[in-house]
Amino acid sequence: MNNDLKVGSHISIRGGYAKAARRAIDMGARSFQYFPKNPRRLYIKDFDAKDAEKCRILCVEAGIVSIAHTPYPVNLAVDHSHEQALYDLTVRSIQNDLIIAEACGSLGVVVHFGQYKGNDPLQGYKNILKCLNEVLLSWEGNTKILIENQAGHGHSMGTTLEEMVNIRKLSQFPEKIGFCFDTCHAFTAGTWDTSHSDSLFEKGHVLDYWRDLIAVHLNDSRFPYGSGQDRHARVGEGFIGEQAFQELLTYHGILDTAIVMETEAGEDGTHKDDIARVLRWTSQ
Numbered sequence: 393m394n395n396d397l398k399v400g401s402h403i404s405i406r407g408g409y410a411k412a413a414r415r416a417i418d419m420g421a422r423s424f425q426y427f428p429k430n431p432r433r434l435y436i437k438d439f440d441a442k443d444a445e446k447c448r449i450l451c452v453e454a455g456i457v458s459i460a461h462t463p464y465p466v467n468l469a470v471d472h473s474h475e476q477a478l479y480d481l482t483v484r485s486i487q488n489d490l491i492i493a494e495a496c497g498s499l500g501v502v503v504h505f506g507q508y509k510g511n512d513p514l515q516g517y518k519n520i521l522k523c524l525n526e527v528l529l530s531w532e533g534n535t536k537i538l539i540e541n542q543a544g545h546g547h548s549m550g551t552t553l554e555e556m557v558n559i560r561k562l563s564q565f566p567e568k569i570g571f572c573f574d575t576c577h578a579f580t581a582g583t584w585d586t587s588h589s590d591s592l593f594e595k596g597h598v599l600d601y602w603r604d605l606i607a608v609h610l611n612d613s614r615f616p617y618g619s620g621q622d623r624h625a626r627v628g629e630g631f632i633g634e635q636a637f638q639e640l641l642t643y644h645g646i647l648d649t650a651i652v653m654e655t656e657a658g659e660d661g662t663h664k665d666d667i668a669r670v671l672r673w674t675s676q
Contacts, residue, residue, distance in 0.1 A: 397641065398423040398457055399610070399670050401653040401663035408440065409447035409496050417454045419662045423650040424458050425502070425607075428492040431463045434478075434485045439492050448497030457650045459538065459572070459607050460493035461502045462486060468520040469506035469549070479523070486527045486537070493535045499650055500538035500606050502572045505550025505559075507542075516549055521562055528565040536570045538606050543577040544620030551581035557599045570604045573649075575640065576611035576625075579632050582618040586636035593643050602645030610637070610653050610670070626655045627666055628673075638673045 400421030403412045409426070416424035429437040451458055466486060472479035489501045506523075508516025524537065539559065542550035549555070560569045578584035584592045596602045612630030615621035628634045640646065651670075658665040 397647070397651055397671070397674060398649065399651045399653075399667050400424040400456070401655075401657075401666070402426065402461070408443040409492075410443050410450055413447045413450040413454075413456070413458070413496075415662075416456060416458075417450065419664050420667060421663070422456050423652055424456070425461055425650075425652040425654070426458065426496075427463065428460045428489045428496075428501075429463065431461070432465070434463060434465050434481050436484055436488045437492065439495070441495055444492060444495035448495065451497050458493075458496060458498045459500050459502055459650050459652065460489055460496070460498050460535075462489050462504075466503060467506050468503060468523045469508040469516045470523065471508070471510065471515070471519055472522060483523060483526050486523075487531070490527075490531055490533060490535055490537070494533040498535055500536040500570055500572070502538045502540050502607065502609075504540050505542050505555065507545075507547050507549060509547075513549065517555075517559070520559060524559070524569065525564045528563070528568045531565075531568060536568055536606060538570050538572040540572040540574055540609070541577050541581070541583065543574075543580045543622035544582075545622060551577070551583055553583065553596055553599055553601045557601055560604065570606035571601060572607040572609060573605055573646070574609035574611060575632060575637075576609070576613040576630075577622060579613050579617055580615055580619045580621050584636075585617065586632055586639075589636060589639045589643075593645060596645060605646060605649055607650040607652060608646055610651050611655055612637075624655045627653060628669060634673060637670070641670065641674050 400423035612625035
């Protein structure tokens with residue numbers, strides 16, 4: 393039995409960061425995720441520091457945690473030699489996200505692993521390392537970069553635990569990097585075979601992946617195992633299903649993480665029912 397899981401959902405910052413924290417608290421969540429700024433574009437946001445501080449205080453007082461998520465256009469594998477302006481903006485945008493997340497008291501900023509469409513896959517990994525190193529060179533805050541595994545989408549890059557661990561190890565600042573495990577992505581990428589969850593747990597243990605896991609995106613999948621599709625379903629309503637989630641949620645490697653759902657809300661406009669469902673699974 394474990395009802396101490398930090399379960400919550402993605403929440404809009406409409407009205408400000410403190411308002412997002414208040415929505416999470418009112419919903420009964422113990423964690424939440426938010427976009428620090430408009431998720432559709434790369435830019436540097438001049439944010440309200442007082443509002444961010446209010447968010448941090450609310451979270452501390454309520455005993456909940458938060459994570460931020462970079463905007464969708466962020467690509468760690470952007471090629472600086474061909475797209476210098478985009479590379480520079482990407483670095484500055486992620487740094488801006490870290491500053492906002494730190495002010496809000498967040499554990500980390502989730503960044504998708506990245507996609508490289510050139511002919512040499514190795515160059516893609518080099519680009520990711522260069523981008524991460526530059527982002528973190530002057531970063532002294534407590535908020536970490538959280539690298540998220542990907543579903544595939546026709547590109548195999550970023551789908552394995554080995555890639556996450558090796559990028560962290562090869563970076564200049566591994567202590568400033570953690571992981572975010574997306575359940576839907578892992579399932580459709582073929583990384584998590586839900587009929588043999590122990591294999592995933594053991595691999596993560598051998599690689600020391602779980603040690604640096606900070607957050608989990610708890611999403612079911614609208615598509616079957618190995619499909620490479622990134623289409624989330626509400627927990628228990630997709631191809632992953634209740635039993636596999638029960639096994640994951642009771643595994644010691646994720647017990648202290650921020651567990652966040654990124655799916656559509658329930659009829660009441662919140663994830664209150666989904667949170668209750670997850671907690672029922674782990675109390676059986």
